[in-house]
Amino acid sequence: MDLLTPDEAAVLDGVVTALVEARRGIAAFQALEASLLASAMALGVSRADGSRGDGDMPVREIAAEIAAALRVSDRTVERRLVEAQRLATRFPATLIALTDGRVSRAHVDVIVAAGERIEDAGARAVFEQAVLVVAERESASRLRPVALLLAERVMPTTLTERHESAREERRVEVQDLDDGMAQLLAVLPAALAHGIRARLSAMATAVKDADPAESRSHDQLRADLLSDLLLAGEPSGHDADGQLGAIRAEVHVTVPVLSLAGVDSAPAVIEGSAPIDPDTARVLCAGAPGWERVLTHPVTGTVLAVDRYRPSADLRRTLRARDQRCRFPGCRVTAAHCDIDHVHDHAHGGATAHDNLAHVCRRHHTLKHHSAWTVTLTADRTMTWRSPTGREYPESPAPPGIAFTTDGDPPPF
Structure with missing residues (x-):
């Protein structure tokens, strides 16, 4: 169903073109601002003289001058001076990409956050080169897990060594909020934290399914169920039929x-x-009821096939391993929470096969069927979304969690 007339589509086309150019211009100005702040920071650092005991006073002096001119807090300016210096000196290629408008400020923040622990300049440059390739085609939210993995590959110490040290910092804290509320913060190993949330989410969904009149949101239900489990040892306030207690986390x-x-x-x-x-x-693998073997391309890392030692829905697992998330550009809804959609409508002869199926979240599934957006899926698993204005947005499968390269090859992202 076409919701836009040709004239309306032409207007939208002009708006989108202008927005893309505006975003590039904004990125260029943000890069200019960062460069100017970095220059100011360098001036402050060069004037600092520890022997005089002035410490960071020159930087504070410069921050105060800039803050007064811009009518913002000098503490905010001082923080931004430090951030700008880090970007300019440790991530120069990222600053250039921002100047060119190839990435946004949000992408820059993800790259710096993932790579700031890489002390070796050569390793950091390798990371930066690889992550920018991904940043130029993905949203900032999708970039984060890939950036963390790429950073991990160039770290001088193993994740096992760092995890053992980090585990010593596990803790539970309470931070008081306004209006009689408080925030419960638990610092845990990632697998445990994700498992806890996954179980709470499954329980919340079960409560919603059991009672159509349930008005609480999933966030509210997760909070209530967490209180039940920690204070009563079981979801006693919600488990009338004894089913919730049997739900286990899936990670x-x-x-x-x-x-x-x-x-x-x-x-x-x-x-x-x-x-x-x-x-x-x-x-985790030792206690798993079954494993999926994922075969990937030796260089590109593309998922080629999935099998399992126990019989199950092979096609669903193959698609989930391939897609990992909604296949609409920029969407990060995980495959577990998506619909498996026929790219070519089944009602019009579309086959239920891996080359005609993809994970699409409910929002973008509805968009595909009830708007002028169209989709094609090619043999290399690339989905191309065509907008009402005629623009095409190719969407490749998610990079696999693990991939291998031959010597000298860049990371397959």
């Missing part, structure tokens, strides 16, 4: 086979999230 982890065997120390990856250490991954 999907991709583990390199050599790491599973203890031969290598390459990290595993929680679906759609950050890397986890191989020791934790091996513990």
Whole structure:
């Protein structure tokens, strides 16, 4: 169904073109601002003289001058001076990409956050080169897990070593909020944290399904169920039929086979999230009821096939391993929460086969069927979304959690 007339589509086309150019201009001005702030920071650092005991006073002096001119807090300016210096000196290629409008400020923040722990300049440059390739085609939210994995690959120490140290910092805190509320913060190993949320989400969905009149949101239900479980030991306030207590968490982890065997120390990856250490991954695999073997291309990392030692819905697993998330550009809804959609409508002869199916979240599934947006899926698994204005947006499958390269090849992202 076409919702836009040709004239309306032409107007929208002009608006989108102008917005793209405006975003490039905004990125260029943000890069200019960062460069100017970095220059100011360099001036302050060069004037600092520890022997005089002035410490960071020159930087504070400069921050105060800029803050007064811009009518903002000098503490805010001082923080931005530090951030600008970090970007200009440690991530110069990223600053150039921002200047050119190839990435947004949000992409820059993700890149710097993932790579700031890489102390070796050469390793950081390798990371920056690889991550920018992904940043130029993905949204900032999708970039984050890939950036963390790419950063992990160039770290001088293994994730296992760093995880052992970080585990010592696990804790539970309470931070008081306004209006009689408080925030409960638990710092835990990633696999446990994701597992806890997954179980609470499954319970919340079960409560919603059991009572159509349930008015609480999933966030509210997760909070109420967490209170039940921690204070009563079971979801007593919600489990009238005894079903919720049987729900267990489901966490999907991709583990390199050599790491599973203890031969290598390459990290595993929680679906759609950050890397986890191989020791934790091996513990999770030991208790798993079944494993999926994912065959990937040796250079590109593209998922070619999935099989499993126990009979199940092979096609669904293959699609989930391939897609990992909604296939609309920029969307990060995980495959577990998406519909499996026939690209060519089944009602019009579309086959129920891997080359005609893809994961699409409910929002974009509805968009596909009830607007002028159209989709094609090619043999290399690229989905191309065509907008009402005629623009085409190719969407490749999510990069796999684990991929391998031959010597000298860049990372397959």
